[in-house]
Amino acid sequence: MPVTAPDSSLVDKLVFANRILYDQGVVDGLGHASVRHDTVPDVFLLSCNRAPGLCRRQDIVCYDLDGQAVTETAQRSYLERFIHAEIYRARPDVVAVVHSHSPSVIPFAITQKDLRPVFHMSGFLGEGSARFEIRDAGGNTDMLVSSSYLGQALARSLGGKSCVLMRGHGSTVVGTSLEQAVYRAIYAEINAKLQLAAHGLGPITFLNEEEAQLAAAANDTQIPRSWNLWVQRLGSFDMD
Numbered sequence: 001m002p003v004t005a006p007d008s009s010l011v012d013k014l015v016f017a018n019r020i021l022y023d024q025g026v027v028d029g030l031g032h033a034s035v036r037h038d039t040v041p042d043v044f045l046l047s048c049n050r051a052p053g054l055c056r057r058q059d060i061v062c063y064d065l066d067g068q069a070v071t072e073t074a075q076r077s078y079l080e081r082f083i084h085a086e087i088y089r090a091r092p093d094v095v096a097v098v099h100s101h102s103p104s105v106i107p108f109a110i111t112q113k114d115l116r117p118v119f120h121m122s123g124f125l126g127e128g129s130a131r132f133e134i135r136d137a138g139g140n141t142d143m144l145v146s147s148s149y150l151g152q153a154l155a156r157s158l159g160g161k162s163c164v165l166m167r168g169h170g171s172t173v174v175g176t177s178l179e180q181a182v183y184r185a186i187y188a189e190i191n192a193k194l195q196l197a198a199h200g201l202g203p204i205t206f207l208n209e210e211e212a213q214l215a216a217a218a219n220d221t222q223i224p225r226s227w228n229l230w231v232q233r234l235g236s237f238d239m240d
């Protein structure tokens with residue numbers, strides 16, 4: 001069934017999000033960002049199977065919560081679109097999702113060391129990261145969340161948190177706006193890098209729960225400042 005076209009400014013924002021995530025070193029050829037449709041809540045926008053750093057308006061496809069394209073496209077879809085679909089289904093509060101294999105987060109995904117906020121920029125980690133063990137859901141797999149079934153298992157592991165570490169794979173963060181999800185993906189990676197560095201120096205004093213909460217609330221009001229800088233850094237490129 002054809003779906004109402006999303007607001008064009010939302011499409012543009014998703015193109016920027018894809019390119020920012022590449023520019024900031026969160027995604028490479030793989031990884032993806034999505035945003036919930038502005039007027040149809042059981043539909044989300046996601047690029048077709050293209051490297052995020054090359055994303056253009058014409059690549060943005062609408063999907064339903066079963067991961068089926070609802071806009072006409074001849075392009076292949078991301079194999080892991082079910083990550084997005086099932087999180088949107090399970091979490092009505094979530095407006096945007098970023099999935100990546102950002103390297104510094106991986107050590108936390110493959111050990112029992114928790115990713116915790118080392119500074120105010122990552123206060124959103126104060127509630128702790130969830131963990132996803134794909135083996136529990138699917139036995140031995142290619143590690144990809146490539147079905148609704150595995151997507152549901154991932155969404156269950158995420159629970160009410162904002163970040164889930166995926167063993168042997170990567171991580172997924174969610175937000176109440178596309179800007180916030182991008183911010184969280186960038187600062188999950190930076191926090192991981194800093195936490196790994198600090199670990200070699202001695203015991204770490206993390207933000208406590210209240211500090212993390214206060215810092216997250218304060219930083220959320222500042223996200224537009226960072227977003228504008230990230231967009232500016234991209235320079236001019238062909239949106240189409």
Ligand code: MN
Pocket residue numbers: 031080099100101144169170
């Ligand atoms: Mn992946």
